[in-house]
Amino acid sequence: MASKRVRFTFEGERVGQPLIYRLGQEFALVSNIRMADVEHDFGWVVLELEGEADEIQRGIDWMQAEGVRVDPIVGDVVEG
Amino acid sequence: MTYATSLVCRECGNETPLDPVNACDFCFGPMEVTYDYDAMRGVVTRESISAGPRSIWRYEALLPVDPEHRIDLQVGFTPLLRADNLARELGMRELWIKNDTMNPTWSFKDRVVAVASSRARQFGFETLACASTGNLANSVAAHAARGGMRAVVFIPHDLEAGKVLGSAIYDPTIISVNGSYDDVNRLCSELADARHWAFVNINVRPYYAEGSRTLGYEVAEQLGWRKPDQCIVPMASGALFTKIYKGMSELADLGLIDDSPVRMYGAQAQGCSPIATAWQAGTTNIRPVKPSTIAKSLAIGNPADGYYALKVMEESGGGAVAVSDPEIVASMKLLAETEGVFAETAGGVTLASLRKGLADGLIDREASTVIFITGGGLKTTDAIANEITKPIEIEGSLQSFEEAFAAAGG
Numbered sequence: 434m435a436s437k438r439v440r441f442t443f444e445g446e447r448v449g450q451p452l453i454y455r456l457g458q459e460f461a462l463v464s465n466i467r468m469a470d471v472e473h474d475f476g477w478v479v480l481e482l483e484g485e486a487d488e489i490q491r492g493i494d495w496m497q498a499e500g501v502r503v504d505p506i507v508g509d510v511v512e513g
Numbered sequence: 514m515t516y517a518t519s520l521v522c523r524e525c526g527n528e529t530p531l532d533p534v535n536a537c538d539f540c541f542g543p544m545e546v547t548y549d550y551d552a553m554r555g556v557v558t559r560e561s562i563s564a565g566p567r568s569i570w571r572y573e574a575l576l577p578v579d580p581e582h583r584i585d586l587q588v589g590f591t592p593l594l595r596a597d598n599l600a601r602e603l604g605m606r607e608l609w610i611k612n613d614t615m616n617p618t619w620s621f622k623d624r625v626v627a628v629a630s631s632r633a634r635q636f637g638f639e640t641l642a643c644a645s646t647g648n649l650a651n652s653v654a655a656h657a658a659r660g661g662m663r664a665v666v667f668i669p670h671d672l673e674a675g676k677v678l679g680s681a682i683y684d685p686t687i688i689s690v691n692g693s694y695d696d697v698n699r700l701c702s703e704l705a706d707a708r709h710w711a712f713v714n715i716n717v718r719p720y721y722a723e724g725s726r727t728l729g730y731e732v733a734e735q736l737g738w739r740k741p742d743q744c745i746v747p748m749a750s751g752a753l754f755t756k757i758y759k760g761m762s763e764l765a766d767l768g769l770i771d772d773s774p775v776r777m778y779g780a781q782a783q784g785c786s787p788i789a790t791a792w793q794a795g796t797t798n799i800r801p802v803k804p805s806t807i808a809k810s811l812a813i814g815n816p817a818d819g820y821y822a823l824k825v826m827e828e829s830g831g832g833a834v835a836v837s838d839p840e841i842v843a844s845m846k847l848l849a850e851t852e853g854v855f856a857e858t859a860g861g862v863t864l865a866s867l868r869k870g871l872a873d874g875l876i877d878r879e880a881s882t883v884i885f886i887t888g889g890g891l892k893t894t895d896a897i898a899n900e901i902t903k904p905i906e907i908e909g910s911l912q913s914f915e916e917a918f919a920a921a922g923g
Contacts (some may be wrong), residue, residue, distance in 0.1 A: 438541055442801060467541045468524065475798055479541050502801060504695075505702035506541050507715055508750065508817030511669070511694055512622075512649040513810025513859075 435486040439493065441478045442502040448476050452499055460492040461485065479506055516553050517577035520544040520719055523821065531577065533636050533711065535718040543817065544719045546577045550766060559738060559769055562730075566590075569624055569727040575763065576628055576727075577720050582635035584660035588623040589727050591615040593735035593883070598851040599864075603871060607881040609741065611732055612854055618651040618679070619889035620810075620857070621728065621753065626652040626713055628724035630660055633711030640665055640710040644701040647676050648810050648888055653713055654683035665710065667701055669694060679892070694814075722818075725753045729760020732883055733770050740765070740775045742880035743831070745867045747859045747887055748779040748788050749813040751822030757885070758825045777831035778876060779822055780866030782806035782858075786835035788819045793833070797823050807838045807896045808858040810888055832875055834866035841865050842900050845890065855890035863887075 441453070448471060453464055462484040469478040482489050493503050520529045524542025535544055557574045565571030569589035573580060592612045600608035616623040626649070630641055641657045643649050644667040657664035664685030668677060670692070681687060690697045705715040713721045733740055740761050746754045758777050765772035781789045784806025787799050799819040804812035816822075826832055836844075841861035848864050849855050856864075863884050870876030890897075905921050907913040 438536065444800070467539070470798060472796070472798060475800060477798070481541070504801070504815055505698060506536055507702055507718065509694070509698055509813045509815045510701050510712070510715055511644040511646065511667075511697050511813075512714060513645065513647050513749065513812060 434483060435489060436481055436483045437489050437493075438479070438481050438506045440504045440506050441480070441496060442504070443471075443476045443478075444500075444502075445474055447500055448472075448474060450499075452496065452501060453478065453480070456492050456496060460495065461488050462492045514574065515577055515579055516548045516550070516557075516574050517546050518549050519547055521547045533633075533638075533716045535716055546719050546723050548575065550763075553767060557767060557769075559734075562734065562769075569627060569724065572727055572730050575730070577723055578628060578631040579635060582631050584627065584630045584634060584656050586617040586623065586627065586656065586659050588616055588627040590731060593732060594852065594854070596852050596884075599848065602847065602851055603868065603878065605871070605878045605882060609732075609736070609881075609883045610848075610852060610854055611728065611883055611885045613728070613885065613887045614854065614856060614860075614889035618648070618655050619892065620648040620652065621725070621885075621887040622648045622652040623655075624727050625721045625724035626656050629711065629713040629717045629721035630656040630662065632720040633713070633717050634660055634662065636711065636717075638709065638711040639663060640708075642701075642704070642708075642710045642712045643667070643714060644697050645680075646672055646809055646812075647679070647892060649714070650680040650685075654680040654685040657685060658683040667697055669697055673895075722752045722756055725756035726760035726763070728753070728885065729757040730764060732757075733761055733764050736881075738770050740770060740773050741883045742774075743776040743778060743876065743882050745778045745780055745863050745870070745876070745882065745884045747811055747863045747885065748781050748816070748822060748833070749811040750816045751779070751788055751818035751820075753885075753887070754779050754822045755818055755825050758829060775829060776880075777825050777829040778866065778870060779826065779831070779833040780863045781833065781835045782808040782811055782841060782862050783835045783837050784808070785812045785814060787814060788816055788822050789833035789835040791819065792823055792826055799823075806841075807893070808841055808862050809893070810857060810859045811862060832870075834870045834873075834875065836862060836865035836869055840869070842897055844868065845897055846900060848886070849890070854886060856886045857888035857890050857893040858896050859888050860886040860890070861896075
């Protein structure tokens with residue numbers, strides 16, 4: 434089993450969609466939310482995903498295809 | 514000696530030993546070094562600091578590194594210039610330039626990398642790593658060379674050759690990643706877990722960020738042990754902005770300066786202004802952006818410390834300003850022409866933000882003000898190549914000179 438800490442950012446109508454629930458239903462992944470801030474049309478969630486490494490990547494690819502921004506929890510690490 | 518004691522989560526307060534970790538195990542919030550300030554009181558004095566070296570290491574008690582592990586390139590204690598010409602131009606009473614172009618690799622990144630690399634060596638790391646498009650890579654490669662460490666630098670594949678040169682001279686391993694910025698971000702955050710390397714702004718980020726506090730210490734000391742009334746600071750991740758404020762606050766807590774208020778104003782380019790946009794919208798939720806600006810050293814679309822920068826603005830009574838690329842270039846020129854300081858594009862962002870803040874009535878022209886110029890202009894010559902004075906071409910004769918010189922206005 435592997436784990437990965439990520440930050441999901443939701444905008445617009447995606448804020449109201451149960452995407453984290455579906456991530457757990459459609460992939461063999463356990464999500465463990467640690468921090469979140471959700472407003473009417475924007476929100477972010479910091480969480481840990483547990484599962485097989487390939488499954489984690491498939492799940493992340495699916496979230497991105499759904500229009501969710503997925504970042505490492507450290508933010509941008511490429512600096513000028 | 515250092516008085517650093519532990520890491521504390523900035524979100525939940527969870528405390529851990531001084532290890533190479535950047536996120537809280539409980540809430541995944543960012544970790545920050547904390548110190549035994551009580552033990553410092555009466556020991557760390559103006560006199561003890563003044564007797565130290567003319568570098569950031571004069572503040573060694575306030576840095577999380579034991580002296581024997583230091584990698585010392587004589588970073589910091591850069592000039593604080595009284596900018597009367599520029600002040601006159603802007604109609605200001607008291608303006609100062611903190612000129613951090615005078616560091617060993619010509620940018621403030623030397624402060625953060627000096628601390629991160631030294632602490633990495635103290636942890637026993639043999640490899641320093643980073644992902645960078647310029648200043649950070651230059652400094653990491655230089656410090657690794659000085660410290661006898663290996664450097665591995667990750668760059669986006671489409672980075673101009675000239676930007677790589679300032680790192681390549683120190684002979685690091687340079688990895689050109691064939692992918693987007695987001696791909697480089699993701700790869701490096703994964704490598705930081707997979708390799709026993711010190712990624713300066715990932716797994717040793719809590720120590721890295723501490724180096725920026727020395728800018729706050731130096732400005733207060735160089736002003737004669739006092740705070741200015743207001744500071745204008747460029748923002749990328751937002752860490753520099755928060756740490757300058759913290760540095761001044763610490764000196765006040767230690768009784769080394771008066772605890773007078775200092776308003777903190779953050780400067781960003783309009784092509785990458787997620788923090789300024791949030792401040793103007795009155796929210797602490799930072800919306801990530803895709804950067805598009807000539808100020809590439811500030812081009813962080815998803816800033817890790819943006820929330821904390823907004824909190825500092827709120828607490829200090831400051832704010833944020835975003836400026837256009839033409840305004841940036843115009844201010845790079847103004848800074849050079851009035852005060853002889855050649856800044857990179859980030860310096861243009863800072864001065865342009867001051868000018869805009871003055872014009873909008875956001876920034877007080879009567880207050881004692883410091884602008885932070887964080888990198889040298891030779892790093893970003895492309896931005897101004899077509900904007901600067903061209904040579905007057907003549908033949909090698911007195912007559913040709915006199916005619917051309919007169920025609921140019923003498």
